[in-house]
Amino acid sequence: MKRKISVTINGIPHADEVEPRLLLIHYLREVAGLTGPHIGCETSICGACTVMLDGKAVKSCTMFAVQADGRSLLTIEGLAQNGALDPLQEAFWNEHALQCGYCTPGMIMTAKQLLADNPNPTEQEIRQGLEGNLCRCTGYQHIVNAVKSAAAKAGA
Amino acid sequence: MATIITRPETKFGKRVRRQEDPRLITGTATYVDDLKMPGMHHACIVRSPHGAAKIRNISTATAAAIPGVAAIFTGADIKNLGAVPCAASLPGLRVPHHHLLAQDRVYFVGHPVAVVVATDRYLARDAAEAIEVDYEPLPAVTDPEKAIAPGAPAVHPEWPDNVAFNFHQEGGDIAQAFRDADVVIKQRITSQRLIPTAMEARGVVAEWRAGEKSLTLYSSTQIPHLLRTLVAGILGMPENLLRVITPEVGGGFGSKLNVYAEEALMAFIARQINHPVKWVESRRENFAATTHGRGHVDYFELAAKRDGTMLGLKLKLIQDLGAYHQLLTPVIPTLSVLMMPGLYRFKNVSADIVGAFTNCVPTDAYRGAGRPEATHGVERMVDRLAAELKMDPAELRLKNFVQSHEFPYNTATGLAYDSGDYAKPLQKALAQVEYTKLRQEQEEARKTGKLMGIGISTYGEICAFGPSIALPAGGWESATVKIEPTGKVTVLTGASPHGQGEETTFAQIVADELGVEMNDVLVVHGDTAVVQYGIGTFGSRGTAVGGSALYCALQSLKEKLKKFGAMLLKSDNVTLVGGQCIDEKTGKSVGFGEMAVAAYHAKQLPPDTQPGLVATHFWEPPNFTFPFGAHIVVTDVDRDTGEVAIRRYVCVDDIGKIINPLIVDGQVHGGVAQGIGQALYEEAVYDDAGQLVTGELTDYALPKAHHMPYIESSHTETPSPVNPLGVKGVGEAGTIGCSPAVVNSVVDALAPLGVKHIDMPLTPEKIWKLIQQGAHA
Numbered sequence: 001m002k003r004k005i006s007v008t009i010n011g012i013p014h015a016d017e018v019e020p021r022l023l024l025i026h027y028l029r030e031v032a033g034l035t036g037p038h039i040g041c042e043t044s045i046c047g048a049c050t051v052m053l054d055g056k057a058v059k060s061c062t063m064f065a066v067q068a069d070g071r072s073l074l075t076i077e078g079l080a081q082n083g084a085l086d087p088l089q090e091a092f093w094n095e096h097a098l099q100c101g102y103c104t105p106g107m108i109m110t111a112k113q114l115l116a117d118n119p120n121p122t123e124q125e126i127r128q129g130l131e132g133n134l135c136r137c138t139g140y141q142h143i144v145n146a147v148k149s150a151a152a153k154a155g156a
Numbered sequence: 157m158a159t160i161i162t163r164p165e166t167k168f169g170k171r172v173r174r175q176e177d178p179r180l181i182t183g184t185a186t187y188v189d190d191l192k193m194p195g196m197h198h199a200c201i202v203r204s205p206h207g208a209a210k211i212r213n214i215s216t217a218t219a220a221a222i223p224g225v226a227a228i229f230t231g232a233d234i235k236n237l238g239a240v241p242c243a244a245s246l247p248g249l250r251v252p253h254h255h256l257l258a259q260d261r262v263y264f265v266g267h268p269v270a271v272v273v274a275t276d277r278y279l280a281r282d283a284a285e286a287i288e289v290d291y292e293p294l295p296a297v298t299d300p301e302k303a304i305a306p307g308a309p310a311v312h313p314e315w316p317d318n319v320a321f322n323f324h325q326e327g328g329d330i331a332q333a334f335r336d337a338d339v340v341i342k343q344r345i346t347s348q349r350l351i352p353t354a355m356e357a358r359g360v361v362a363e364w365r366a367g368e369k370s371l372t373l374y375s376s377t378q379i380p381h382l383l384r385t386l387v388a389g390i391l392g393m394p395e396n397l398l399r400v401i402t403p404e405v406g407g408g409f410g411s412k413l414n415v416y417a418e419e420a421l422m423a424f425i426a427r428q429i430n431h432p433v434k435w436v437e438s439r440r441e442n443f444a445a446t447t448h449g450r451g452h453v454d455y456f457e458l459a460a461k462r463d464g465t466m467l468g469l470k471l472k473l474i475q476d477l478g479a480y481h482q483l484l485t486p487v488i489p490t491l492s493v494l495m496m497p498g499l500y501r502f503k504n505v506s507a508d509i510v511g512a513f514t515n516c517v518p519t520d521a522y523r524g525a526g527r528p529e530a531t532h533g534v535e536r537m538v539d540r541l542a543a544e545l546k547m548d549p550a551e552l553r554l555k556n557f558v559q560s561h562e563f564p565y566n567t568a569t570g571l572a573y574d575s576g577d578y579a580k581p582l583q584k585a586l587a588q589v590e591y592t593k594l595r596q597e598q599e600e601a602r603k604t605g606k607l608m609g610i611g612i613s614t615y616g617e618i619c620a621f622g623p624s625i626a627l628p629a630g631g632w633e634s635a636t637v638k639i640e641p642t643g644k645v646t647v648l649t650g651a652s653p654h655g656q657g658e659e660t661t662f663a664q665i666v667a668d669e670l671g672v673e674m675n676d677v678l679v680v681h682g683d684t685a686v687v688q689y690g691i692g693t694f695g696s697r698g699t700a701v702g703g704s705a706l707y708c709a710l711q712s713l714k715e716k717l718k719k720f721g722a723m724l725l726k727s728d729n730v731t732l733v734g735g736q737c738i739d740e741k742t743g744k745s746v747g748f749g750e751m752a753v754a755a756y757h758a759k760q761l762p763p764d765t766q767p768g769l770v771a772t773h774f775w776e777p778p779n780f781t782f783p784f785g786a787h788i789v790v791t792d793v794d795r796d797t798g799e800v801a802i803r804r805y806v807c808v809d810d811i812g813k814i815i816n817p818l819i820v821d822g823q824v825h826g827g828v829a830q831g832i833g834q835a836l837y838e839e840a841v842y843d844d845a846g847q848l849v850t851g852e853l854t855d856y857a858l859p860k861a862h863h864m865p866y867i868e869s870s871h872t873e874t875p876s877p878v879n880p881l882g883v884k885g886v887g888e889a890g891t892i893g894c895s896p897a898v899v900n901s902v903v904d905a906l907a908p909l910g911v912k913h914i915d916m917p918l919t920p921e922k923i924w925k926l927i928q929q930g931a932h933a
């Protein structure tokens with residue numbers, strides 16, 4: 001039995017009928033057509049599917065789409081404003097914080113949450129803050145540098 | 157005509173940020189799972205839950221009755237298709253027929269048994285659950301040493317000894333070396349099975365066009381052209397009617413340097429159902445059914461003189477192959493043998509490999525592919541010898557290095573090392589960590605019972621694969637450069653990068669050679685209908701071989717440009733500088749754009765010159781390249797918990813000339829992370845019944861951000877004479893150099909307790925037990 005849900009994604013209202021078992025990540029990718037968030041494990045370990053739900057970073061593979069009914073979502077596609085990259089996107093680019101790019105959308109969303117909670121994190125706090133997101137390419141060092149640099153710019 | 161000559165700043169050697177990143181940081185890149193097509197169906201694969209079993213019966217009726225299920229395929233349906241290919245040819249190699257789907261027997265957990273195709277991803281999974289397979293479980297064997305012992309269950313009943321091949325190689329006089337030795341060190345050293353874990357698992361979309369009888373296969377692969385040739389062979393279709401497209405690839409690390417059953421299956425199924433079909437691997441499938449890496453049990457024997465001169469090295473290598481040979485499975489341990497002498501003047505070596513079948517998923521290339529295993533063994537053995545002789549491990553290494561005046565250096569395993577100065581990175585790293593001071597600190601720490609370790613590894617590697625004689629499908633790489641009529645430059649590279657950043661490094665090379673802006677250069681890869689035949693990206697070859705092909709294509713294009721320049725300037729003496737052609741006598745010049753237009757408008761042509769500005773070059777490397785370096789790791793081991801903390805990680809890697817230091821840093825960091833993963837955390841564990849115990853990311857410990865130390869990375873630069881760019885390759889250096897440095901450091905920390913060796917991964921439990929034993933010894 002399908003259920004009707006209404007969500008706002010990246011500022012745009014969406015209304016769809018979905019199966020109650022549909023995962024939020026599959027709703028975003030296959031129904032809403034937003035393929036920026038990725039699927040890396042479906043067990044909430046890797047964080048590639050991280051999006052913002054009412055301003056909080058969540059792993060969208062461990063939520064049902066129906067649980068997002070009436071709520072507001074932000075995905076990587078909605079981060080740049082009027083063609084201007086978010087400071088974190090810019091920092092990831094400048095610091096070479098990505099290689100294959102698969103973990104990047106989730107990593108940036110988690111970093112966004114991290115800086116919202118703690119605008120001036122130490123290196124250790126950044127590393128701890130990113131522990132829910134796996135990257136197999138970078139060894140994390142450039143990601144840590146990017147978060148540091150975005151924090152420094154915001155504080156400047 | 158302008159007379160102002162602009163000489164743009166060269167891009168070679170600059171920290172340029174990547175051209176591929178804008179699409180990746182905005183979520184607008186296209187990976188396989190992002191593809192959507194009208195009428196697209198979804199496939200789900202039913203896999204064996206047993207390590208070994210007979211298939212008594214497969215019942216598909218319940219699944220077939222589910223609305224939306226379009227087709228179900230089992231072993232019988234694909235029986236007459238070709239097998240999953242193995243490109244290795246070793247003398248006497250036993251090659252089991254590797255059907256795309258299991259026939260009457262399964263050989264490992266994850267072995268594909270049936271494919272269900274439905275209109276929706278969820279439905280396909282539902283239907284897969286509804287397929288009933290009646291298995292008769294059989295005894296399994298998952299440990300390679302147990303597999304080759306008498307009485308072990310036979311993985312393939314036709315070969316009861318589980319031996320796929322024996323391989324022997326030697327150089328010098330190993331018997332004499334051991335007769336001359338004052339000291340002989342023997343050690344069993346394992347390099348455990350690892351799961352490559354690219355963040356994007358495998359995925360395939362196949363699209364059949366009935367009218368054209370053509371098939372387009374989208375696959376997350378490192379080798380689009382080889383995949384096309386081999387899948388066409390499996391299906392028995394003309395190669396030129398099969399097009400392979402590699403969209404964005406979310407990491408490979410060797411695990412996508414292969415031709416998998418699922419790739420051929422989806423191609424077959426799309427044709428059967430006459431609809432596009434998508435299969436995307438779940439992480440559980442990725443762990444169970446995508447190739448693993450390493451899987452060595454090595455018995456080393458080192459012969460040396462009392463003064464530290466190393467005379468000979470013997471190795472008995474037992475390779476866990478898994479149940480089948482994938483593309484390069486049996487070849488990988490032979491690379492370990494080639495790499496055995498490391499950076500040292502071992503005149504005498506001898507190696508015996510036993511390739512053992514086990515009821516596990518096949519092993520194959522994983523970052524470093526055979527070379528990390530060899531390096532780990534050699535570097536551990538050097539440390540064992542240093543401890544035995546009570547010599548400093550750095551001093552022992554310096555004493556035995558091949559010297560800088562000895563290049564090209566012929567090794568006892570038949571290689572010719574291209575160039576090197578092995579003491580340089582070690583001395584640089586020693587200075588950076590303040591080695592003497594560290595040793596003093598360690599002495600003090602030991603007095604108070606603290607477990608502090610300093611570990612060194614000085615590694616060499618074989619990179620930039622070819623030459624062709626060394627590779628089953630050729631070791632060259634191809635490049636086409638097209639200067640378009642508007643002066644934009646398009647590069648088609650046969651290498652198929654997937655995160656290594658060649659869209660940027662190649663644009664840097666073009667910018668320097670043609671004097672154009674980097675963002676006027678488009679680097680295209682991964683589409684067999686667009687790009688001339690190529691080999692692919694693996695073995696740190698992308699830039700060293702693919703970049704060299706590009707460089708050579710650019711040279712012929714520059715010659716042609718000069719002809720048009722000379723024609724336009726009406727001169728017979730022109731030079732090409734910064735994208736402009738200059739008349740040496742008059743100083744007059746024509747711009748790049750003017751020459752491009754002239755070449756395509758072709759109202760007038762230079763003598764014996766065709767219109768257009770396109771050049772293709774297939775570059776065959778005369779030799780491998782041999783990067784080298786030194787990694788030094790300082791660790792503190794917690795006596796109470798057995799936990800290892802890496803206090804400092806210093807690495808000095810010599811990878812030849814560096815085109816983009818930013819990208820090189822990233823490659824080193826990522827390589828080191830995978831080395832630390834092997835040294836401290838990761839291990840693919842099968843139980844005796846054949847179950848994959850580490851079947852998900854919840855059970856397999858991948859390093860996270862807070863597990864990683866800050867890596868202090870720097871370089872020495874010894875150009876390679878092998879290729880025109882002088883580069884050696886950096887993809888695997890970090891991984892190869894890392895694990896022995898970490899393990900040497902921890903063994904050094906535990907040395908006061910009498911510990912001489914520990915096998916990876918160095919889990920707190922393992923170390924805690926050693927500390928307990930040592931404390932009570």
